[in-house]
Amino acid sequence: MAEKKITLNMITCRTIQQGVGMEAGKTSQKYFDACTIMHMHPEDMKRLGVWKNTNVKVTSSVGSVIVKAVETREDLVPGLAHIPMGPWANRIVPAYTFSTGEPCFKGFPVDVEIAANERILGAVEVLQDACGLIRK
Amino acid sequence: MPKEVTDVICPFCGTLCDDLIVTVSDDNKTILGVKNACAIGAEKFNHQRQPGRVKRPRMRQADGSYKEITYDEAIDWTANMLVKSRKTLMYGWASTSCQAMSIGHEIAEKVGGIVDNCATVCHGSSLIAIEDVGVPSCTLGEIKNRADRVVFWGCNPAHAHPRHMSRYSIFPRGFFTVKGHKGRKIYCVDCRYTDTAKCADEFIQVQQGFDYELLNAFRTAARGEALPDTVGGVPKEKIYEIVEDLKTARFGIIFFGMGLTHTMGRNHNIDIAINLTRDMNDHTKFAIMAMRGHWNVTGSGQVLGWQYGFPYAVDLSRRDQARHQTGETTSVDLLNRSEVEACFYIATDPGAHFPVDAMISSSRKPTVTIDPHINCTTEISDIHIPVALVGVEVGGCAYRMDNVPIETRKVVDPPEGVLTDEELLTRINHRVDELMAKGGQ
Numbered sequence: 001m002a003e004k005k006i007t008l009n010m011i012t013c014r015t016i017q018q019g020v021g022m023e024a025g026k027t028s029q030k031y032f033d034a035c036t037i038m039h040m041h042p043e044d045m046k047r048l049g050v051w052k053n054t055n056v057k058v059t060s061s062v063g064s065v066i067v068k069a070v071e072t073r074e075d076l077v078p079g080l081a082h083i084p085m086g087p088w089a090n091r092i093v094p095a096y097t098f099s100t101g102e103p104c105f106k107g108f109p110v111d112v113e114i115a116a117n118e119r120i121l122g123a124v125e126v127l128q129d130a131c132g133l134i135r136k
Numbered sequence: 137m138p139k140e141v142t143d144v145i146c147p148f149c150g151t152l153c154d155d156l157i158v159t160v161s162d163d164n165k166t167i168l169g170v171k172n173a174c175a176i177g178a179e180k181f182n183h184q185r186q187p188g189r190v191k192r193p194r195m196r197q198a199d200g201s202y203k204e205i206t207y208d209e210a211i212d213w214t215a216n217m218l219v220k221s222r223k224t225l226m227y228g229w230a231s232t233s234c235q236a237m238s239i240g241h242e243i244a245e246k247v248g249g250i251v252d253n254c255a256t257v258c259h260g261s262s263l264i265a266i267e268d269v270g271v272p273s274c275t276l277g278e279i280k281n282r283a284d285r286v287v288f289w290g291c292n293p294a295h296a297h298p299r300h301m302s303r304y305s306i307f308p309r310g311f312f313t314v315k316g317h318k319g320r321k322i323y324c325v326d327c328r329y330t331d332t333a334k335c336a337d338e339f340i341q342v343q344q345g346f347d348y349e350l351l352n353a354f355r356t357a358a359r360g361e362a363l364p365d366t367v368g369g370v371p372k373e374k375i376y377e378i379v380e381d382l383k384t385a386r387f388g389i390i391f392f393g394m395g396l397t398h399t400m401g402r403n404h405n406i407d408i409a410i411n412l413t414r415d416m417n418d419h420t421k422f423a424i425m426a427m428r429g430h431w432n433v434t435g436s437g438q439v440l441g442w443q444y445g446f447p448y449a450v451d452l453s454r455r456d457q458a459r460h461q462t463g464e465t466t467s468v469d470l471l472n473r474s475e476v477e478a479c480f481y482i483a484t485d486p487g488a489h490f491p492v493d494a495m496i497s498s499s500r501k502p503t504v505t506i507d508p509h510i511n512c513t514t515e516i517s518d519i520h521i522p523v524a525l526v527g528v529e530v531g532g533c534a535y536r537m538d539n540v541p542i543e544t545r546k547v548v549d550p551p552e553g554v555l556t557d558e559e560l561l562t563r564i565n566h567r568v569d570e571l572m573a574k575g576g577q
Contacts, residue, residue, distance in 0.1 A: 009344055011327070013394065014429075016175060016295040023148070023179035025186070026488060026511040062493060075329035080344055082328070087488045087512050095472050095491035098402065099463025101260045101449060103491045106398040107345045123488070124515040130492045131499035131516050133200060 002049025005113045008040075008081040010060065011106040012093060018084040026123050035086035036120045038112075039072035044079065050114050057115035058083070060092035060108055065126070066118045081110070087127045088120075137162050145544040146177040147231065147527025149297045150428030150537030151276075151304075153177065158547045165549055167528075174298035183509070184528055184548065190510060191551045193521045202520070207555060207563075210521050214480070214504045215567035218247040221478035221502070223453045227467045228484030228506075230254035230430035233532020233544070236557035237439045240482065241452075243565050246572065248453040250476065252467045253436035254429065254484055255448040261397040262426045263437065263447045264462055265406035272413055274389070274423040275538045276303075281310035282421075285385035287323045289409065290347060290395015291427045294331035300427070305391065306335055312386070323378065325350070326395060340378070343369040348401040351408040354379055358415045383419040393427040428537035430484075431527070435535035471497040479503040483526070483557065487512030506560065523557050524550035532558075 021031030038058060040050075048069075050056060056069045065088050076082060083089040085105070094104045121129060128134045144156035157171040158181060170181045193210035194202040218224055226249040229237050244251045255263055279286075286305050293300040301307060309316040324336035327344040342350050346368030353367040357379040363372040382388055390413055396405040409424060416422035428434050437447035444450045446460035449467070463469050467486070470476050471494035479498050487495055488511065495516065505517040514520035524530045529550035535541050550556065555563075 011344060011398075013292065014296045016298060019148070019176035019295070020179045022488075023176055023183055025183065025509060026485065062491070072328075074331060077327070077341070077343075080327065085489060087492075090488070090490060090495075091492050093491040095468055095493040097463060097466065097468055097472075099469075100264065100402045101256045101462045101466025101468060102398060102402055103257065103468055103494075104398075105257070106394070107400055123512055127487050127492070127495060127512045127516060131496050133499065133516060 003047055005111050006044060006048045007109055007111055008044060009079055010058070010092070010108055010110045011080065011082050012085045012089040013082060013106070015084045018086060031086070031123060035084045035123075036067050036088050037070045037084065038067045039074070039076060039082040040069050041076045041078045041080065042071055044081070045069060045071065048112060048114065055115050055118055055120060057113050057118060058092055059111045059113075060094065062094050063091050063130070065091040066115055066120050068120065069112075081112070087123050091126060091130060138168050141545070141547050143545070144547055145527060145534070145542055146173055146180070147431045147525075147534070147544055148174075148177045148180050149431055150434060151297045151300045152431055152534060152536040152542050153299050153303065154542060160548055167548055176298065181528060181547070184525060189508075189551065190520065190522045191554055193519060196518050207521070207560075210519050211560070211563050211567050213519055214521070214564050215571055217478050217502045217504060218243065218249070218480065218564070218568055219571045221476075222248065223476045224249040224478045224480055225252065225467055225470055225476040226250060226480045226482070227252045227256075227486060228254070228482040229436040230433035231483035232432065232526050232557045233530075233534065234432070234435045234439050234541075235532050236526070236561055237436055238443075239558060239561040239565055241439070241443055243561065243568055244452050245455070246568055248455055249480070250449070250451045250453060250465055250470065251440060252449045252465070253440070254433050255437060256467045257489060258394070258429050258433065259397055259426045260448055260462065260466065261402040262392070262406045264403035265410060268403070269407055269410050271410055272417060272423055273425055273538065275540055276536065278387075278423075279389050280304045280308050280313070282312050282387040283389045284313060284319055285321050285323070285382055285388035287325065287382075287388070287390045288332050288336065289325045289390055289392045290399070291391055291393025292326070292330040292332045293391070293427065294335065296393065296429065297427060301332070301335060305389070321381065338378070340370055340374065345400050347396055347399060347405050348408055350375075351405065351412055355408065355412050355415055358383070358412070382416060382422075385420050385422070388416060388420060388422040390422070390424040391427050392424065425538060432534040434537055434539060435533065435541070438535050438539065438541075468494045471495070474500075477501065481513055481517070482506040485511040485513050487516055506557065521560060522554055523560055524554050526557060530556040530558075
């Protein structure tokens with residue numbers, strides 16, 4: 001029986017696809033496709049009962065974001081998840097720096113739940129939404 | 137007739153590849169093709185010709201839309217913001233030339249700004265450790281010609297510095313490394329089996345966040361002391377075996393990246409990696425190098441270093457002295473505490489790469505962003521000023537990750553009427569002078 005919500009250890013890193021997308025433009029489809037994914041271990045996907053390429057809601061101590069769960073190409077260990085760096089990953093990165101200037105980009109706990117029908121916001125939209133700059 | 141520009145410097149990562157060949161249209165306005173670059177570098181050059189580029193400054197309206205304004209209006213608005221604000225965060229600088237940085241720092245001195253670069257969320261921890269314990273390092277050329285043991289620790293050049301492995305660290309044949317890849321032993325330490333790990337002879341999978349413990353175990357093993365059965369998920373036999381092999385190197389190098397600087401321990405991880413390098417020098421020649429990300433983030437550290445004595449997060453708001461205190465004058469902390477009165481971003485995109493809480497704080501302050509393209513930050517700024525792409529449309533000095541200065545080259549003309557960083561900052565500087573002479577300060 002799959003669990004409704006699982007807790008994973010999150011790291012955010014560069015990927016070459018993220019780099020190419022970034023240089024193609026922050027509003028480009030390439031950037032969107034490269035950064036709105038969460039790499040998961042197949043065992044964790046089974047535990048959550050999520051199919052490949054299904055949207056999930058990832059929640060940390062500072063907020064939540066919708067991204068697409070994908071099976072990892074660069075092997076992770078079970079319990080470890082990875083979102084490429086970008087405005088989506090940074091929606092959930094804790095800003096506390098332990099007086100070093102460096103936020104917790106790697107190694108913070110997140111809850112993951114299936115959100116198949118939720119929409120993934122665009123690069124600018126995800127930031128403007130957080131900053132309250134989108135007029136509804 | 138299209139022409140080829142050779143020996144072009146790639147303005148993407150700290151490897152600063154210097155062998156690109158760019159084909160340019162005969163009117164010198166369009167890039168037609170790029171050879172020798174990695175996927176990211178090629179995309180950077182190709183982006184220059186994409187339609188829809190912003191060519192004039194834009195100002196945000198009350199309804200959230202942007203209207204085009206003149207450079208004069210944008211410069212006046214920016215100078216007024218800088219003069220009125222008692223403490224301005226002037227962040228970025230990693231993707232512009234050292235010449236532009238120098239003008240920016242002059243403005244910061246006058247208006248009492250805090251100058252910080254992308255190292256603050258990248259290799260800032262490394263710089264703290266280097267200030268604490270020093271760094272036995274070398275140039276990339278020495279690595280290519282001499283290194284026979286290469287350790288990648290918490291870095292993934294296959295993705296972040298795509299040509300690093302073929303130009304310097306794994307594959308090239310050098311003066312004393314004539315066998316190339318076959319003559320080198322490559323280790324990769326990471327919590328993921330990355331694409332770099334796939335190129336390595338040996339992959340050591342460390343538990344996420346246990347780098348300090350594993351580095352400490354390496355030091356312990358190097359001194360022949362006892363270890364517990366496993367450290368950070370790595371069996372002790374493996375640790376002894378690797379350390380003994382590293383001792384037999386003729387020249388060894390440790391490359392480290394965000395896997396050490398971003399995980400728990402931060403500067404202490406780098407501190408102990410440097411100390412491991414120092415220990416290995418009791419047995420052979422060993423060096424260590426940070427895998428710097430942005431192509432000129434090292435340059436920003438150099439310019440700030442020789443001007444003020446600190447490589448990042450330099451607080452000039454006291455006018456008569458430069459201060460640097462991590463956790464206090466670093467950008468994310470300043471924004472977290474909402475301590476600055478205005479934000480001035482140049483050649484960077486904190487909107488995409490800062491934690492959201494810091495950017496929420498930033499979005500509530502007067503903000504100017506100087507960047508060739510529309511990005512996440514420009515869309516939460518009051519003013520966006522487009523400029524020429526440094527390294528593509530204008531030259532300038534940059535520093536490679538091993539602190540070697542390289543003059544980047546202009547390949548094509550910028551779009552008509554678009555200013556370079558240097559021209560824009562010089563004009564802002566003059567306007568600041570005029571306003572201050574009028575008694576604006």
